[in-house]
Amino acid sequence: MTTALAQGATAPLTAVRVTVEVTARQRLDVVAVLLTSAGRVRSDADLIRRQSPRGPGVLHRPATGSVPQAITVDTWALPRDVTRVLVAANLADPRATFAGAEPTATVRDAATGRVITTFTPPRLQRETALLVVEVHRRGAEWKLRAVGRGYPDGLAGLAAEFGASAEEPNTAADPRRAPAFTPAAVPPPMPAAPPRGTLDKGRAKLVEDGSVALVKQGRPLPGPVRLAVGWAPARPGHGVDLDVSCLAFDARRERLDTAWFMKRSVFDGAVRHLGELPADSPDAEALDLDLAALPTEVCGLVLVVNSFSGQRFTEVHGTYFRLLDPATGDELVRYDLPRTDPHPGLILAKLVRHLSGEWVLTALATSVDAKTARGMVQPASRLL
Incomplete structure (x- = not known):
């Protein structure tokens, strides 16, 4: 029987590779943010999303048919200076909010598809972005925490908490360019892991x-x-x-x-x-x-x-x-x-x-x- 997590609860990861699916009644964009022990991104590459779907140990899976968007985290492949991976969602419609449409995270063993746990946050209000769950390292162990923290100003507000800014792309110069995710100047980001x-x-x-x-x-x-x-x-x-x-x-x-x-x-x-x-x-x-x-x-x-x-x-x-x-x-x-x-x-x-x-x-x-x-x-x- 699968146990649902309550907000703030922590559970050990029972698989090395996990896939976090996020579903809601409204169209979502699911993202992952890689953080060091200082709680900061290291570079633009630490934002994993539809426009930039691959990172060290993290993969964004797009929605196809009945298969929802998801983030797969391979704890073995994460750089040693990455201690937390945040899985978040923001609404594709900038005028919409999560009120009455709380998303559900389903965490699966990536190798077998077995459901490890689920989490649905308590009722939300005017939030347009949500930090859903967090995969984090404690000593030698990796754990999952149900977060459910909302942000009324979308991905930009979520990014700001971790010393980063989400900038809109300059579509006039290059319409194919993905939105930037740039570390703040102070404090400086930690150096990236060797490529x-x-x-x-x-x-x-x-x-x-x-x-x-x-x-x-x-x-x-x-x-x-x-x-x-x-x-x-x-x-x-x-x-x-x-x-x-x-x-x-x-x-x-x-x-x-x-x-x-x-x-x-x-x-x-x-x-x-x-x-x-x-x-x-x-x-x-x-x-x-x-x-x-x-x-x-x-x-x-x-x-x-x-x-x-x-x-x-x-x-x-x-x-x-x-x-x-x-x-x-x-x-x-x-x-x-x-x-x-x-x-x-x-x-x-x-x-x-x-x-x-x-x-x-x-x-x-x-x-x-x-x-x-x-x-x-x-x-x-x-x-x-």
Whole structure:
């Protein structure tokens, strides 16, 4: 049985990807606003709506026939500096109000269509825009809150509360231009997350938190890839003993399996740990990944490195990972660790399967006080 939320109530999200449908007796425009912990948008791109339907981890779905407008939020794909996603609605008719036509939000598991909860705000008055629900992060958990706060001056009033202004487009200059959503000058917006690229322009060099979709010309890479890791001792003559592992998670961030030097093959060989590479190899250890062969329940892979002997990463320099085409040896993606910390564990990268089915590789640099892959499970799940 589906439980309806009361205004102000909070419920845990029971799915990684959720779709929020908003319906009413009047024609609506549904929007999403991405906010940082400062309660501010970062840039114009943080307003997701019909005119600009895609953002990092957020997708606007237009109404078609009996299917209502909706916002889909993929919590795994949201940038780390985004802590709240607001789902709002404003009336398409500027002369109308929500009085007597309160909208209903239906929150569904995006993967199955199962209804998680619903929310209808109390009776409204002269409001022309409404902040309906909010998806927000508390620690490592994502939750849903029923808001139902109205604004009498439409989207402009809603935007102003979060330090932004909604400007009308200059249709005389360019009738195709969507209305702007510009951060206010004071306080300044937080910097945007590094952009997500593709492999269309060849080799990608990542920065920390930078991402690349493993697609070329709109298609997934045609075959398996190799994820190789390398490092060197900080002081010549001092050996370094590190172990590379790959943790696999499902849509609920529960660990499914781990590929490591004691378990070389998981998921019928879709992930294969190659162990220590020969001395003449430029890399230290590597894994072969056949992403297309992974079971559908595998939604995320996390690359971790540990020192069982307790060596710290301050004893290592030049740590990197690179993604290769194992058939040709061509380097597709490279990431050089920007810093080292005095911990024996390191989360180096994550691979996340998005709503579209594409896999996105993100470079990380998260230190963990753990000597084995087992100690990395919870910290890794929180980064998905």
